[in-house]
Amino acid sequence: MAIHEDNKMSKSKLERGICELYQDDPQKADRLVFGRVSHTNRRGFLKGAGLATMGALVGGTIPHADKMPSGLIPAALADDLSDFVIKGKDGLSVLNDRPVNAETPAHLLDDDVTPNSRHFVRNNGIVPEMATNMDATGWTLTVDGEVDTPLTLTLDDLKNRFDTVSLKLQVECGGNGRAAFNPPAKGNQWTVGAIGNAEWTGVRYRDVLAAAGVRDSAVYTAHYSADGHLSGDPGKLPISRGVPIGKALEEHSLIAFAMNGEPIPAMHGFPVRTICPGWPGSTSQKWLKRIQLRDVVHDGPKMTGKAYRVPKYNVAPGTKVPEEDFRIIESMPVKSLITSMESGGRIDSGRMSVSGHAWAGDRAVSAMHVSIDFGASWIQADLQAPPNPYSWQRWSAALEFPGKGYYEIWARATDDALTMQPFAINWNPKGYLNNSMHRIAVTVG
Numbered sequence: 001m002a003i004h005e006d007n008k009m010s011k012s013k014l015e016r017g018i019c020e021l022y023q024d025d026p027q028k029a030d031r032l033v034f035g036r037v038s039h040t041n042r043r044g045f046l047k048g049a050g051l052a053t054m055g056a057l058v059g060g061t062i063p064h065a066d067k068m069p070s071g072l073i074p075a076a077l078a079d080d081l082s083d084f085v086i087k088g089k090d091g092l093s094v095l096n097d098r099p100v101n102a103e104t105p106a107h108l109l110d111d112d113v114t115p116n117s118r119h120f121v122r123n124n125g126i127v128p129e130m131a132t133n134m135d136a137t138g139w140t141l142t143v144d145g146e147v148d149t150p151l152t153l154t155l156d157d158l159k160n161r162f163d164t165v166s167l168k169l170q171v172e173c174g175g176n177g178r179a180a181f182n183p184p185a186k187g188n189q190w191t192v193g194a195i196g197n198a199e200w201t202g203v204r205y206r207d208v209l210a211a212a213g214v215r216d217s218a219v220y221t222a223h224y225s226a227d228g229h230l231s232g233d234p235g236k237l238p239i240s241r242g243v244p245i246g247k248a249l250e251e252h253s254l255i256a257f258a259m260n261g262e263p264i265p266a267m268h269g270f271p272v273r274t275i276c277p278g279w280p281g282s283t284s285q286k287w288l289k290r291i292q293l294r295d296v297v298h299d300g301p302k303m304t305g306k307a308y309r310v311p312k313y314n315v316a317p318g319t320k321v322p323e324e325d326f327r328i329i330e331s332m333p334v335k336s337l338i339t340s341m342e343s344g345g346r347i348d349s350g351r352m353s354v355s356g357h358a359w360a361g362d363r364a365v366s367a368m369h370v371s372i373d374f375g376a377s378w379i380q381a382d383l384q385a386p387p388n389p390y391s392w393q394r395w396s397a398a399l400e401f402p403g404k405g406y407y408e409i410w411a412r413a414t415d416d417a418l419t420m421q422p423f424a425i426n427w428n429p430k431g432y433l434n435n436s437m438h439r440i441a442v443t444v445g
């Protein structure tokens with residue numbers, strides 16, 4: 001069966017699945033799926049027969065059930081995405097095959113440096129032929145607009161005229177986590193795996209801009225690329241985004257030509273892309289051909305309207321927000337993943353160590369906590385310093401479970417401005433910036 005058909009099947013299964021039920025009405029879903037919910041308890045914890053049914057479904061008694069909020073889908077049941085294989089990728093979940101979009105299950109993101117085979121893919125259009133053939137003959141990068149001297153650089157010029165740097169950098173799609181939105185938001189239904197932390201090699205964005213001479217009038221960059229529009233219309237661009245000039249001049253923003261020591265793979269932007277780490281992945285423009293400095297905020301495709309934008313103020317789920325009240329997303333928020341084990345695992349003894357990564361956009365992560373009792377109490381995890389700014393950071397914790405049964409591990413990172421990951425989703429119309437805590441299921445005994 002073609003990927004496309006498989007994908008449709010998994011989607012319809014997902015749509016009619018437990019997630020949808022819980023999105024409609026969590027308390028009712030508890031009743032439907034698990035039977036009775038206690039109403040004598042003000043917080044509505046699942047009790048008696050309902051709790052026994054849930055225990056049977058998750059494969060064990062739930063020692064901390066008295067702390068488990070009603071209307072919470074057990075993490076053991078919430079993972080309902082099937083895996084499909086695409087060439088050069090290892091165990092990624094394919095959301096779409098045209099354009100190709102695939103995310104990485106959290107437990108396959110355990111490496112400190114994400115291998116090419118496990119880096120998520122987000123394409124808005126068609127991969128250019130030059131990339132498919134891995135042939136940069138004739139490719140050039142033009143730098144123009146609000147500069148003193150427009151430049152046209154070959155790949156050799158880029159490699160020879162500027163210092164080369166290698167950095168481990170987080171790239172996360174602005175829509176990562178969208179699948180959990182209620183009401184749902186249109187777009188790729190990413191769960192948690194549209195994040196990667198590869199080692200990128202290239203030149204500093206600012207060195208290239210300095211060679212062209214940045215005029216005082218420059219306020220924003222505009223990135224233009226070689227990928228084709230899905231309509232096949234050569235006059236249309238799938239995406240052309242940019243960043244404020246300050247982000248381009250930041251020393252960790254790169255014009256990269258290698259990913260983990262190899263030429264950038266076709267689907268990740270061969271031969272050259274920008275990496276604007278810590279910002280929505282869409283600012284890391286693949287198959288780059290031209291950087292234009294502009295004296296206004298760039299208005300290319302996916303810069304305007306509601307694309308990669310959120311309301312300037314918090315809104316209740318489902319609110320219609322006028323376009324003029326949206327702002328462009330800049331830094332991504334603090335977030336973390338549990339990567340040392342797959343959700344739904346079983347362990348024999350009550351002791352285990354757990355680890356993963358945490359990151360915080362432009363900021364650093366300052367603390368990491370883990371809970372095994374549905375957030376009632378927290379254990380401080382060990383947190384490593386990043387190898388360089390804008391890399392994710394490894395955290396680890398030793399856990400001791402008080403007895404046999406079903407548990408959830410919840411992970412919560414705090415950034416250096418003391419902003420913490422929330423439990424709830426900060427809803428917005430287009431499904432961006434969901435940094436709610438990662439939860440996995442584990443059964444002891």
Ligand SMILES: Nc1nc2c(c(=O)[nH]1)N[C@H]1C(S)=C(S)[C@@H](COP(=O)(O)O)O[C@H]1N2
Nearest residue numbers: 120121122123124173225281282284285286
């Ligand atoms: N030219 C071009 N660049 C692009 C895109 C694209 O479709 N075309 N997608 C963007 C988006 S939305 C994301 S999240 C990242 C994903 O990078 P990756 O596929 O290497 O993970 O690339 C960005 N750069």
Ligand SMILES: [Mo]
Nearest residue numbers: 173174281282
């Ligand atoms: Mo994205």
